[in-house]
Amino acid sequence: MISSPQVSHHPPVSGFYCECPEKRMCVNAHVWTKSKFMGVSVGVSMVGEGVLYLLEHGEQYIFTLPCAYARSILTVPWVELGGKVSISCPQTGYSASVTFHTKPFYGGKVHRGETNHTGAVVCRAQGEWNGMLEFTYSSGETKTIDTNRLSVTRKRLRAVDRQGPEESRRLWKHVTEALRAGNMDEATEHKRHLEEMQRNDERQRTATKTPWTPKHFNKQGEGWVYNRPLWETH
Structure with a gap:
């Protein structure tokens, strides 16, 4: 189940919530954007954060969002992500910084990302976030994930007239x-x-x-929370 309405007009904030009861996982997030022109590109800063809830383990992972860039807007446009994302878990004390690398002006690959660590390292990740990712654990074990081979579930929508x-x-x-x-x-x-x-x-x-009252989200501090989240119904 996914819900993603606009929850505020000034500033224009969107709330996001998705859940997988079978895996006992859900994500709650809110974001609004600030755009700027950069010659033949447009940069979009994502202001906000999300929380991934792993109910099986009683853990919450708080994460920020990368910037998005629309390149070559006068010819054949394409989009990439850039900037740093922070991830932290107050229950375990684990944290990481993920850097999304933008393509260099000359040469280089697109859509690359890698984790940056301080202190004890549990796992390092690097590769293309929309392609092949490699994970190296402190034990020496390595794993790879080809995101292009992951199964895709088509979304189901209620008929427009309903x-x-x-x-x-x-x-x-x-x-x-x-x-x-x-x-x-x-x-x-x-x-x-x-x-x-x-x-x-x-x-x-x-x-x-x-007052403007969203149907599915409630304001809590600086963020917005889905009004019937999985962590309250299980």
């Missing part, structure tokens, strides 16, 4: 259809209509002093 009025695929249905048809003017007009409708809703909430 979705709620604020669900993305129903709300943006006409924009999507116009884009697929290559009609940019019609897509722009539908998008303008939706955005103006949302601005009117916001003005009405402000006038009546009605």
Whole structure:
């Protein structure tokens, strides 16, 4: 099960929650983005963090998010990740820093990443985050994972006509259809209509002093938490 709605308009924060009851694992995260132009690229900073819950072990792994870069936006665009991500577990004291390397201007490979450690090392990881990854443990044992060979489960969605009025695929249905048809003017007009409708809703909430209340997430401190998480139902 996955849920990923927008939970705040100012700033525009999105909440994310996904779970696998069979593995007793779930992830709760929130993020908002800050973009900047960099010549022929666009850099996007991901502001926020996530928590991976391993319920079988009673452990929580808190992680930050890498930056995303849209390259060659004037020709054939492509996307890569870059920057450092921190991961820490308060229950075990384990922590790591993961560096996502951006492609050098001349030569070099894309989509590379590696872990950086201080103190005792349990495991080192390096390779391509969307390709072959190699893990070397303190015991000397090594493992490799080819992410291209991992099984992919296609997502299942409720039919659009059975979705709620604020669900993305129903709300943006006409924009999507116009884009697929290559009609940019019609897509722009539908998008303008939706955005103006949302601005009117916001003005009405402000006038009546009605707070914005997400359906699936609750504000806790600086973050947002899914209102029926796996760790509370098991």
